[in-house]
Amino acid sequence: MLHRLFAGKGLLIALAVGFIAVESIVAACFLSLVHFKTSNNWATRSEQVLLELERMMSTVAGAETSQRGYIITGSEDYLPTYREAVTTLEAQIRRIGGLTRDNAIQQDRVAYLATQVEQRSEELDQGIVTRRAKGLPYAKSVVAVNQHNRTMETIHDISAQIREEETRVLQRHRADSESWAFTTGSFAAVFFLLNAVVFTLCGIVLKMALTSQAQAERLLHSFPRPQPAPATQ
Incomplete structure (x- = not known):
């Protein structure tokens, strides 16, 4: 009975410890995954800013090219492309502003x-x-x-400042993303290993309980059965 009692308690303790440990690992893995996704989203946003900034500079160059073509030739064919570029510039700057809305320096x-x-x-x-x-x-x-107004040079300078800041932010968030990805993977590996250990311990404890029960039953069967008392005259 004692063996069976201790074996049963051992099984319950192993299950309880395993459950708590597994739940802790799952919670840590979930939090790590959330941090990884957040860092990855910030990195993606910085990449979008850099891409949109390059597109904007290309659009500015295209508008200048179309204007120059019209001034030199006087052909109206250049003007639709020029007007489209000017309209596109407004939309691109709005997108850059929206992507950097969480950075006050970049907003300025x-x-x-x-x-x-x-x-x-x-x-x-x-x-x-x-x-x-x-x-x-x-x-x-x-x-x-x-x-002589040097407006285009100023545009290049400001764009370079925005690009430098976003590149720095991108590198930081990429490093964070890689770190959290490694942490998440580590927690996942620990989770699987812990599961294997818990199930192995439960199997050992269960086997011990079954072995103890079998031994107790054999011991019980080995005892001689009591004979009924003879009847008195």
Whole structure:
């Protein structure tokens, strides 16, 4: 009876300890996975900012190219592409602002970038209007004056600052993501190993209980059965 009692208690204790340990590992693994996803999402957002910034700079260059083509040739064919580029610039800057809304420093830079892009668009418009109204020589003069404003250089400088900050943020979040991914994988490995240990211990305890029961039954059968007392006359 004692063997069976201790074996039963051992089984219950093993199950309880295993359950608590497994639940703890599952909780830790879940929290680690949440941190991993959060870091990965931040890294993805920084990648989107960098991509959108490159697209914006390409759009600015395309608008300048179309404006220059119109000023040189006077062909209206360049203007639809130019207007489309200007419209696209507004949408791209809004997207960059939305992606950096959690970073106050980046928000200030994006706001300043928006004012400089708007100023550059006005300068390009001024050259187009002058070319249409007064001809190529006057338009060239307007372009030369606008170049002294160094608006495009300012746009490049601000974009470089935004890019540098997002690159730094991206590297940090990538490192965090890789760290949490390793932690999650480690917890998962421990979870499976712990499961194997718990089930092995439960099997050992259960086998001990069954063995003790079998021994007790054999011992019980080995005792001689009591004979009934003879009847008295």
